[in-house]
Each structure stands twice: as C-alpha cells, then as structure tokens.
Amino acid sequence: MSVDDLQATFHAATDEEAAFAALERAYGTAGALREGAGLGFVVAQIPDREGRRLRRIGSRYAVRVEPVVQGTPGVFGEYSTCDRRAIAELLARLHRATDRVPAGLPQVTDLRIPSRESLEEALAEAGRPWTSGPFAEPARALLAARAEDVAERLAAHDAAAERVREGRDGWVVTHGEPHGGNVIRDRAGVRHLVDWDPAMIAPRERDLEMVLDFSFTGWETYRAVAGDVELDIETLNLYRRLWALADIASFVTTLRRPHVDSVDMRHAYGALQHYLG
Numbered sequence: 001m002s003v004d005d006l007q008a009t010f011h012a013a014t015d016e017e018a019a020f021a022a023l024e025r026a027y028g029t030a031g032a033l034r035e036g037a038g039l040g041f042v043v044a045q046i047p048d049r050e051g052r053r054l055r056r057i058g059s060r061y062a063v064r065v066e067p068v069v070q071g072t073p074g075v076f077g078e079y080s081t082c083d084r085r086a087i088a089e090l091l092a093r094l095h096r097a098t099d100r101v102p103a104g105l106p107q108v109t110d111l112r113i114p115s116r117e118s119l120e121e122a123l124a125e126a127g128r129p130w131t132s133g134p135f136a137e138p139a140r141a142l143l144a145a146r147a148e149d150v151a152e153r154l155a156a157h158d159a160a161a162e163r164v165r166e167g168r169d170g171w172v173v174t175h176g177e178p179h180g181g182n183v184i185r186d187r188a189g190v191r192h193l194v195d196w197d198p199a200m201i202a203p204r205e206r207d208l209e210m211v212l213d214f215s216f217t218g219w220e221t222y223r224a225v226a227g228d229v230e231l232d233i234e235t236l237n238l239y240r241r242l243w244a245l246a247d248i249a250s251f252v253t254t255l256r257r258p259h260v261d262s263v264d265m266r267h268a269y270g271a272l273q274h275y276l277g
Helices: 016-036 081-096 116-124 136-145 147-165 219-226 233-256 263-276
Strands: 002-005 055-057 061-064 071-073 172-174 183-186 191-193 200-202
Touching: 016 061, 081 172, 081 191, 081 219, 116 136, 116 147, 116 233, 136 147, 136 233, 136 263, 147 233, 233 263
Parallel strands: none
Antiparallel strands: 002 061, 055 061, 071 183, 172 200, 183 191
C-alpha cells in the first residue's frame, strides 16, 4: 500500500482536486495497459471492489495498492547498454499499445514546465536578498549569476514546444519517467516498470530521452519493435531542457520557502549548484 500526497507537485495538476483527478487517470491508464493491452511488465494499481485504483483519505492524501514484485530495483541515472536496449523494447511495446487505451483516459501533455511561475517570480526577485533560510541567499546568488542564461533557456523551450505541438497526431501513451529507479528486475530477469503517476499522451521522445544515451543506444532495438518511426532530435532536446528547467524551478521553489539546515535542503542546494554552478 502506498500513499500519495496531493499537495506535492503532480504532472498537469494545480491543486489537490486536480492532482487526485490526474492520478486517477494515470493509474487508470496503467490498468488499461496491463489488463486491456496485455502488457505484463506494467505494474498497475490493484482496483478495489468498486473498480477504483485510488481512494481519497481526507483532503490531502490518497491511497493505492500495488502488487509486490520480488526483485532488484534499478538506480536513477544508471543504465548499462543491455538495460537501455531492454527498456527501449518495453517502451516500443508500450507506445504501440496507444490505441488499446480508452480514448480520453490519459491526460495529454501541454509541454509546460512544472513550477515555472515560481521560477519566473524568483528571477524577478533575484536582485533582492532572500531570507527564508540558510540556503536561500546562496541559491539567490546562483540564480542571479545565471539569470540571463535561464531566461534564454525558457524562451528556447517555448519556441521548441510550439513546433512540437504541431505534431500531436503522432503522440503516444508514455510512462514519463522510465529511468533506472522505476525499473525492477525480477528473479527471472524480467524487467517491470513501476510508478505510473506521470503517464500521459505525449511525444515518444518523452520516454526515450531518459533511456537513449548521446550515441542513441537502444534506438535500433526500439525501432525494430515500434515500426517505421523516426526519432525527432529537436523533441528529444526539448525534453532534456524541460527536465533540467523543471528541476531548477523545483529546487529554487524549495529553497525560497522557510527552511532549516537539513539533509534535504543540502541536497536541494547541491542539485541547484549542479545545474547553475
């Protein structure tokens, strides 16, 4: 059993109600992929007697039940060549199953950057001291030094997103975060994809960006299963830029809130240094 905090940032959600609705649709999509499309590697939530995969607990939380997969989880950011090819094959099977998912069930990406408004507010206030905690002022200094670069990256994202939206007819059902940490390899060596909360309709590059390396290892495996499709490098780069900007926005937002010196805050500041240092 797992609990979702609806006040946390979920994809395409602006408040607790929107977060719950987004999660219901994402988990419903996972269920359709496993039960309707027959994708056994999809670790979908177990429905209750009323067919619901997510139950509300008060205004802030929701609970879900998932099957236990006996095996070894991967590590975020770590993929061997074998891993890349194996996950690329799973993604190809996932993307080919798009027409097996009920129309209107998955949300459709708007290519927005989560917490962008907060980042833009921080950019506007980068010239004044931040006093919310011990890492606030160092974070402000980092952002102020790279403010022009961040603004240019935001503008580049907007221009690329406008073009990518024009190709929406070719979008597919995506997992959203098929990194190593969301893959479990069972005792028989079979790989399973977990954590389907970001599932939605999007360009295939949304998933491939996390699996293909800069030599595109895994692409030929993917294409052998997916069929005669092309890899859009600009869309791949859009997602690489989007995830970096989303992380910057998230860490800046965290460090501008009242905080104390803690492991989490040190991690947030260290990550911001990685992106802006």
